[in-house]
Amino acid sequence: MKIVLYDVTIIGGGAIGCTIARELSRYQINVALLEKEIEVGFGTSKANSGIIHGGHHGSPDSLKGKLEWEGNQLWDPLADELGFGFRRIGELTVALAEDQLPTLNALKEQGEKKGVPGLELWDRDRLQQEEPSLSENAIAALFAPTTGVVNPYEACFNLIENAVLNGLNLFVSSPVQSITEGPDNTWILQTPKKEYRTRFVINAAGVFADRIAELAGVRTFSIHARKGEEYLLDKRLCGLVKRVIFPCPTPVSKGILVIPTFDGTLMVGPTAEMVEDKYNLATSSAGGQQVFDFVRNVVPGISARDCIAEFAGLRAVADGEDFIIGTTSKKGFINVAGIQSPGLTAAPAIATLVADIIRDEGLSMSLKDDFEPAVPKPIHFASLPTEKQIELARQNPSYGQIVCRCELITEGEILDAIDRGAKTLDGIKFRTRAGMGRCQGGFCTSRCMELLSRKMDVPIPEITKRGGESWVVKPRTELTAT
Amino acid sequence: MITAETQHLKPEYDVVVVGGGPAGMAAALGAKEMGADRVLIVDREKEAGGILLQCIHPGFGLQHFKEELTGPEYAQRFLEKVLETEVDLATDTYVLDIDKDKRVKLMSSDRGVEIVSAKAVVLAMGARERTRGAIRTPGSRPSGVLTAGLAQKFVNMLGYLPGKRAVILGSGDIGLIMARRLTLEGLEVAGVFEIMPHANGLNRNIVQCLHDYNIPLHLSTTVVEIHGSDRLEKVTVAPVDETFTPDMSRSWDIPCDTLLLSIGLIPENELSRQLNLRIDPVTRGPIVRSTMESSMDGVFVCGNVVHIHDLVDFVSQEALLAGRNAGLYATQQQPPEDNIRLVPGENVAYCVPHTISSDREHTVYMRVRKPLEASVLNLGEVYEKKLRYVFPAEMVNLKVRPRFLHEFHGDTLKVDIVPTAS
Ligand SMILES: Cc1cc2nc3c(=O)[nH]c(=O)nc-3n(C[C@H](O)[C@H](O)[C@H](O)COP(=O)(O)OP(=O)(O)OC[C@H]3O[C@@H](n4cnc5c(N)ncnc54)[C@H](O)[C@@H]3O)c2cc1C
Ligand SMILES: Cc1cc2nc3c(=O)[nH]c(=O)nc-3n(C[C@H](O)[C@H](O)[C@H](O)COP(=O)(O)OP(=O)(O)OC[C@H]3O[C@@H](n4cnc5c(N)ncnc54)[C@H](O)[C@@H]3O)c2cc1C
Numbered sequence: 001m002k003i004v005l006y007d008v009t010i011i012g013g014g015a016i017g018c019t020i021a022r023e024l025s026r027y028q029i030n031v032a033l034l035e036k037e038i039e040v041g042f043g044t045s046k047a048n049s050g051i052i053h054g055g056h057h058g059s060p061d062s063l064k065g066k067l068e069w070e071g072n073q074l075w076d077p078l079a080d081e082l083g084f085g086f087r088r089i090g091e092l093t094v095a096l097a098e099d100q101l102p103t104l105n106a107l108k109e110q111g112e113k114k115g116v117p118g119l120e121l122w123d124r125d126r127l128q129q130e131e132p133s134l135s136e137n138a139i140a141a142l143f144a145p146t147t148g149v150v151n152p153y154e155a156c157f158n159l160i161e162n163a164v165l166n167g168l169n170l171f172v173s174s175p176v177q178s179i180t181e182g183p184d185n186t187w188i189l190q191t192p193k194k195e196y197r198t199r200f201v202i203n204a205a206g207v208f209a210d211r212i213a214e215l216a217g218v219r220t221f222s223i224h225a226r227k228g229e230e231y232l233l234d235k236r237l238c239g240l241v242k243r244v245i246f247p248c249p250t251p252v253s254k255g256i257l258v259i260p261t262f263d264g265t266l267m268v269g270p271t272a273e274m275v276e277d278k279y280n281l282a283t284s285s286a287g288g289q290q291v292f293d294f295v296r297n298v299v300p301g302i303s304a305r306d307c308i309a310e311f312a313g314l315r316a317v318a319d320g321e322d323f324i325i326g327t328t329s330k331k332g333f334i335n336v337a338g339i340q341s342p343g344l345t346a347a348p349a350i351a352t353l354v355a356d357i358i359r360d361e362g363l364s365m366s367l368k369d370d371f372e373p374a375v376p377k378p379i380h381f382a383s384l385p386t387e388k389q390i391e392l393a394r395q396n397p398s399y400g401q402i403v404c405r406c407e408l409i410t411e412g413e414i415l416d417a418i419d420r421g422a423k424t425l426d427g428i429k430f431r432t433r434a435g436m437g438r439c440q441g442g443f444c445t446s447r448c449m450e451l452l453s454r455k456m457d458v459p460i461p462e463i464t465k466r467g468g469e470s471w472v473v474k475p476r477t478e479l480t481a482t
Numbered sequence: 483m484i485t486a487e488t489q490h491l492k493p494e495y496d497v498v499v500v501g502g503g504p505a506g507m508a509a510a511l512g513a514k515e516m517g518a519d520r521v522l523i524v525d526r527e528k529e530a531g532g533i534l535l536q537c538i539h540p541g542f543g544l545q546h547f548k549e550e551l552t553g554p555e556y557a558q559r560f561l562e563k564v565l566e567t568e569v570d571l572a573t574d575t576y577v578l579d580i581d582k583d584k585r586v587k588l589m590s591s592d593r594g595v596e597i598v599s600a601k602a603v604v605l606a607m608g609a610r611e612r613t614r615g616a617i618r619t620p621g622s623r624p625s626g627v628l629t630a631g632l633a634q635k636f637v638n639m640l641g642y643l644p645g646k647r648a649v650i651l652g653s654g655d656i657g658l659i660m661a662r663r664l665t666l667e668g669l670e671v672a673g674v675f676e677i678m679p680h681a682n683g684l685n686r687n688i689v690q691c692l693h694d695y696n697i698p699l700h701l702s703t704t705v706v707e708i709h710g711s712d713r714l715e716k717v718t719v720a721p722v723d724e725t726f727t728p729d730m731s732r733s734w735d736i737p738c739d740t741l742l743l744s745i746g747l748i749p750e751n752e753l754s755r756q757l758n759l760r761i762d763p764v765t766r767g768p769i770v771r772s773t774m775e776s777s778m779d780g781v782f783v784c785g786n787v788v789h790i791h792d793l794v795d796f797v798s799q800e801a802l803l804a805g806r807n808a809g810l811y812a813t814q815q816q817p818p819e820d821n822i823r824l825v826p827g828e829n830v831a832y833c834v835p836h837t838i839s840s841d842r843e844h845t846v847y848m849r850v851r852k853p854l855e856a857s858v859l860n861l862g863e864v865y866e867k868k869l870r871y872v873f874p875a876e877m878v879n880l881k882v883r884p885r886f887l888h889e890f891h892g893d894t895l896k897v898d899i900v901p902t903a904s
Pocket of ligand 2: 500502504505525526527531532533534540541542575576606631656750784785786790791792793794795
């Protein structure tokens with residue numbers, strides 16, 4: 001068997017790896033992406049606030065601050081082409097006390113210096129008029145129209161789907177375990193299943209980027225995990241606030257936000273706590289308490305009773321807090337590390353930066369003539385007008401069958417998600433929202449398992465929540481046998 | 483099981499019933515009884531019967547049929563009657579929404595999206611289970627944490643087991659029933675943990691499902707942390723004080739691969755909210771008149787949609803009433819309006835219905851907040867009833883007869899359940 005030599009191999013299929021893969025798929029080069037999980041986007045990129053930051057928060061002197069604003073401006077064409085959920089809903093950074101007003105002014109000035117348009121200071125009257133659910137304690141706010149919300153996991157799925165359409169070689173369930181230098185300026189990456197040869201390696205392994213750099217013998221930094229807990233609220237509260245609500249930042253924290261997610265559900269969080277264990281995704285009662293205690297002062301209509309689900313994600317924080325993007329002492333090994341918040345926002349700018357770096361490093365890259373920028377837009381039955389629903393259900397009866405009752409997701413949408421790469425219950429959930437509503441899968445789990453089993457032709461006990469050991473049921477025989 | 487799929491729906495019905503569980507079926511029969519001609523039941527499942535179909539244990543029908551039936555048997559008896567009385571039954575059909583003019587939007591894979599209009603509507607969508615988010619149990623999010631009802635469906639309907647060693651959080655009836663079921667299936671059930679100082683399930687279930695199988699019940703104890711990355715590996719449990727604060731110094735770990743949540747049911751109120759029905763914050767179901775009519779004229783509600791029932795027999799009773807009144811509404815023969823409001827007082831969490839009329843007999847259902855030994859129920863000052871043991875898991879019901887109210891001329895009656903003065 002001929003050994004393939006890839007031009008570029010990306011390690012890690014989070015938002016960063018996926019945007020880089022999609023960017024590189026424009027060029028006539030041979031690219032692979034290795035992801036340790038069963039699907040892409042299952043790391044930090046599915047467990048964050050989903051905000052495309054306005055562009056004014058980060059200092060222009062840091063790489064992070066610069067790429068935040070550059071990235072922000074690239075999201076409209078991306079969402080247009082790839083059809084994932086993205087909307088610029090604007091944000092308010094709210095002052096709850098007089099002494100916070102200078103911070104708002106400084107933030108406005110910083111944004112204007114970076115070229116962020118439309119920043120406005122709103123007084124209490126304007127605030128009460130625009131966001132009547134805000135606490136009376138909110139005395140002023142900085143409004144930024146550039147802030148958006150995105151479905152981050154959907155962005156990853158669609159980016160990768162499009163990259164694959166344009167020739168990317170995607171390998172999931174493929175953890176990189178060793179990295180060695182091969183002959184002629186090549187690298188050899190070893191996974192349990194296979195060996196990959198490549199000229200360039202892009203280290204986009206999130207919280208494990210220091211480990212990957214170490215395997216390659218180029219580690220000059222450590223990545224620490226800073227955990228953030230987020231709490232999702234019942235649909236009942238949809239529309240309570242229209243914009244993302246930030247508290248006034250303090251030197252130690254960006255604080256706890258109220259986020260109208262792209263799908264409309266409110267989410268509150270995140271906390272910020274350093275953790276040793278990079279697999280620690282546990283939520284805590286202290287975290288929940290902190291979030292709801294804080295939010296009560298900002299939007300009094302929200303209480304812990306409205307919580308329907310919670311989760312935690314790990315920010316990959318490098319020493320010095322900035323992003324680490326660039327070449328290393330060994331030719332062909334490029335780090336994209338320490339991509340903490342606002343890494344999602346910055347991702348498209350990071351991707352073009354990485355393409356530039358590879359080109360500068362000598363890879364000849366010409367654009368493909370037949371690059372296909374779009375993926376077919378998935379059908380979202382519930383939001384179609386009645387006539388369209390009637391027509392669709394007549395053409396394809398699977399769209400007449402509700403699988404998820406909370407979010408009104410049809411069998412047709414689930415089958416489509418499986419066709420597009422969903423292999424697990426989480427994969428279905430993050431593509432279609434089936435199981436994300438208030439009953440949290442109580443109703444649809446067994447149906448989704450039946451559909452996965454049928455489509456992938458595996459027995460039901462082999463269906464997992466998110467790969468690995470996350471099985472859901474056992475066959476009866478397994479217990480009676482022991 | 484008999485299924486009679488209705489092939490073609492009529493464009494107009496007297497009464498459309500949403501949900502074909504015990505509530506929906508009894509309501510349809512009630513409507514027919516009162517002369518409603520065209521009655522339709524819609525259920526999203528392949529068969530009518532609701533949650534009863536997965537309750538393969540006995541214990542149903544002792545009141546209504548005076549014999550002990552399994553859930554599916556109980557449902558079957560109603561279904562046979564429904565089919566005899568020529569009610570249209572659309573299974574595998576989802577009610578997407580209902581508008582102000584009572585046009586009901588339905589969807590099914592066979593017939594696609596259709597709209598039928600109704601003179602009266604009965605909502606009988608049942609309840610859904612509370613999930614982990616509702617109690618915010620700290621820890622990781624592995625697979626193996628699921629509601630007791632979902633586990634029941636896996637075992638009883640699909641023939642799969644949820645794991646090998648289970649812990650049950652919450653002593654609701656479904657959890658108790660599942661503790662026994664899983665034991666019979668060969669799983670080890672390490673214990674049932676209840677944060678309250680008293681059990682939340684029926685006493686007979688504590689005895690028949692836990693005691694008889696030596697499954698320990700730990701009161702005033704809860705799961706404080708969930709561990710495991712892919713699959714559940716263990717839970718940490720700890721006793722709690724009167725303010726429900728766990729005492730971590732007395733916590734312990736239990737290795738298990740399955741955690742069943744039996745932490746309560748919430749009325750399925752998607753459609754109730756869409757219709758803007760007034761909701762009782764305690765029951766989380768619609769506020770109802772004595773006819774089981776909601777705050778919107780011609781929209782009737784019954785069963786777990788209104789408040790959570792522990793016995794299906796009372797569901798059938800309540801639903802029959804709702805259905806009869808829907809039938810009367812559709813044929814324009816309504817009874818007089820209610821004139822008395824019931825107000826839950828001491829140790830009463832809620833009363834259903836919320837209002838009554840002094841010229842008819844009513845059954846009022848209520849739940850106590852705290853268990854009491856010897857107690858007395860006071861209906862304002864007009865009537866008192868001695869009760870023996872009362873506790874939150876068992877619904878209290880009271881027949882209110884017109885004669886109690888002969889002398890009463892007010893418009894509200896407070897209901898208290900207090901200890902007997904000793
Ligand atoms: C709570 C929270 C809230 C946030 N909110 C925002 C926000 O609102 N806006 C914003 O812009 N940013 C936000 N961020 C930051 C943002 O989520 C991250 O910057 C972004 O997701 C990072 O993407 P990534 O691809 O670098 O990391 P990841 O998504 O973690 O991807 C890394 C991938 O590498 C894989 N991997 C690791 N090791 C190996 C290996 N050995 N072999 C193969 N694959 C491997 C992992 O499985 C993973 O899929 C937030 C972060 C957190 C934690
Ligand atoms: C595990 C368990 C054990 C129990 N044990 C006992 C016992 O031993 N003895 C006893 O007497 N009682 C018992 N009960 C209680 C009793 O069975 C329930 O209270 C009763 O089934 C509630 O009836 P219902 O018709 O209101 O709801 P359900 O039985 O839940 O029926 C509601 C129906 O509506 C359908 N539906 C909902 N929304 C829609 C929509 N939009 N469109 C179409 N259809 C819809 C649902 O699919 C369902 O079929 C038990 C309950 C459970 C869950």
